Amino acid sequence: MIASLYDPAKYDGTNASLTSAISPDGSPEIGVKYRIPPRCGVAIKLQAGQQLQIENTHGTQVCDFWAYLAADMGQFLSMSHCRTWLQSVFPKVGDRLVTNCRQPVLEIINDTSPGVHDTVMSCCDLTRYQLLGCTEYHDNCTDNLRMALSAIGLEAPHVPDPFNLWMNIPISPDGQTSFEATVSSQGDVFGFRVLEDLIAVMSACPQDKNPINGADAKPSELHFIIKA
Amino acid sequence: MIASLYDPAKYDGTNASLTSAISPDGSPEIGVKYRIPPRCGVAIKLQAGQQLQIENTHGTQVCDFWAYLAADMGQFLSMSHCRTWLQSVFPKVGDRLVTNCRQPVLEIINDTSPGVHDTVMSCCDLTRYQLLGCTEYHDNCTDNLRMALSAIGLEAPHVPDPFNLWMNIPISPDGQTSFEATVSSQGDVFGFRVLEDLIAVMSACPQDKNPINGADAKPSELHFIIKA
Numbered sequence: 001m002i003a004s005l006y007d008p009a010k011y012d013g014t015n016a017s018l019t020s021a022i023s024p025d026g027s028p029e030i031g032v033k034y035r036i037p038p039r040c041g042v043a044i045k046l047q048a049g050q051q052l053q054i055e056n057t058h059g060t061q062v063c064d065f066w067a068y069l070a071a072d073m074g075q076f077l078s079m080s081h082c083r084t085w086l087q088s089v090f091p092k093v094g095d096r097l098v099t100n101c102r103q104p105v106l107e108i109i110n111d112t113s114p115g116v117h118d119t120v121m122s123c124c125d126l127t128r129y130q131l132l133g134c135t136e137y138h139d140n141c142t143d144n145l146r147m148a149l150s151a152i153g154l155e156a157p158h159v160p161d162p163f164n165l166w167m168n169i170p171i172s173p174d175g176q177t178s179f180e181a182t183v184s185s186q187g188d189v190f191g192f193r194v195l196e197d198l199i200a201v202m203s204a205c206p207q208d209k210n211p212i213n214g215a216d217a218k219p220s221e222l223h224f225i226i227k228a
Numbered sequence: 229m230i231a232s233l234y235d236p237a238k239y240d241g242t243n244a245s246l247t248s249a250i251s252p253d254g255s256p257e258i259g260v261k262y263r264i265p266p267r268c269g270v271a272i273k274l275q276a277g278q279q280l281q282i283e284n285t286h287g288t289q290v291c292d293f294w295a296y297l298a299a300d301m302g303q304f305l306s307m308s309h310c311r312t313w314l315q316s317v318f319p320k321v322g323d324r325l326v327t328n329c330r331q332p333v334l335e336i337i338n339d340t341s342p343g344v345h346d347t348v349m350s351c352c353d354l355t356r357y358q359l360l361g362c363t364e365y366h367d368n369c370t371d372n373l374r375m376a377l378s379a380i381g382l383e384a385p386h387v388p389d390p391f392n393l394w395m396n397i398p399i400s401p402d403g404q405t406s407f408e409a410t411v412s413s414q415g416d417v418f419g420f421r422v423l424e425d426l427i428a429v430m431s432a433c434p435q436d437k438n439p440i441n442g443a444d445a446k447p448s449e450l451h452f453i454i455k456a
Contacts, residue, residue, distance in 0.1 A: 006302040006329060074234040080350035080389040089348060090403030101234060102355045120317060122308035127330045161308045171399055175318030
């Protein structure tokens with residue numbers, strides 16, 4: 001039995017993502033270093049030609065990343081289409097990332113970390129934490145995406161699979177996966193060149209039930225800067 | 229520049245999928261063996277408790293598979309949520325497959341093949357074939373999904389990533405993937421137990437530009453049967 005129709009934009013609870021927008025419509029000031037609070041998400045407007053540089057401030061934090069075309073949010077960065085395009089599950093510097101319509105929208109231009117990022121896992125949501133034993137609301141990347149968009153006056157038409165920056169999910173030859181601590185370092189920076197006008201969302205993943213945000217499972221902040 | 233808004237239900241061309249429905253609303257007769265024509269898709273209604281048995285008639289054919297909740301097509305079988313749920317990229321007998329809301333909807337109950345199936349690749353679409361050099365319409369699994377649903381009076385609200393039965397996509401330790409010939413045999417059968425009322429779609433993948441449908445790259449037919 002289905003209690004109600006699924007609404008991709010409806011968040012299951014709230015946190016500071018609702019009040020963490022960098023401006024009313026998500027437009028950034030060039031060269032300003034912005035903060036993503038721990039366990040929260042931030043949505044921004046990016047213009048073709050700009051760079052987005054994301055900083056793993058403390059070195060152990062995963063950033064769930066999404067992007068939608070500004071002109072049509074039904075077109076979005078798609079991990080499965082990236083994997084087909086790149087013939088790899090691990091994007092790296094020089095790779096172009098594509099939408100569900102196979103349009104290149106972002107190019108990876110720098111990565112000071114060892115390059116361990118994830119494209120195969122879904123973003124965490126309230127149900128994921130309930131399955132992990134939580135009995136009360138738990139911050140989650142899916143709600144952070146929804147709230148971050150809401151905070152700049154937009155709605156998520158779909159929850160795409162995220163590009164999980166710095167997330168360490170080894171895949172063994174038999175296909176088994178595991179959730180391991182990041183292998184990045186304090187101040188590591190990951191950079192995109194923006195190829196199309198986009199709405200991008202970053203969530204400082206609030207996962208504290210496994211070691212993906214460091215062996216001590218303490219979610220922390222991230223920073224980012226947009227360059228012309 | 230975006231020429232037009234993306235409509236997930238709009239097909240880019242047509243083939244016999246539009247006239248291959250097994251009944252006006254996709255309801256099957258129990259115990260009847262149905263055929264999926266080469267390069268085409270078929271949509272069916274499944275009820276909780278039934279079994280769906282899919283036959284790789286000639287042994288070399290990939291079947292792209294999707295499922296939506298009959299009560300809410302916004303909820304669908306999601307490969308990324310399956311991978312997180314199963315902690316594996318290769319589902320196997322005994323595994324339950326889940327939706328984008330992490331609800332189990334199908335259980336894999338039998339598989340006579342060596343168990344090589346794919347969850348990481350997007351379904352082929354017209355753009356994929358254009359990128360592979362095609363200058364005219366090429367049958368594709370995305371359009372087959374759209375047309376198969378249209379043939380039973382439904383519209384695709386979203387094109388989910390497919391469960392690619394018998395598709396052989398090895399993943400090397402560095403994340404590189406390749407498109408290899410199936411390792412299945414003539415008459416191999418893959419079976420699901422249905423856990424929720426579903427709309428399921430199967431496409432006999434028309435890929436003839438790489439060896440995934442056999443070394444001779446000749447797409448062929450599939451068959452299926454529903455058991456009570």
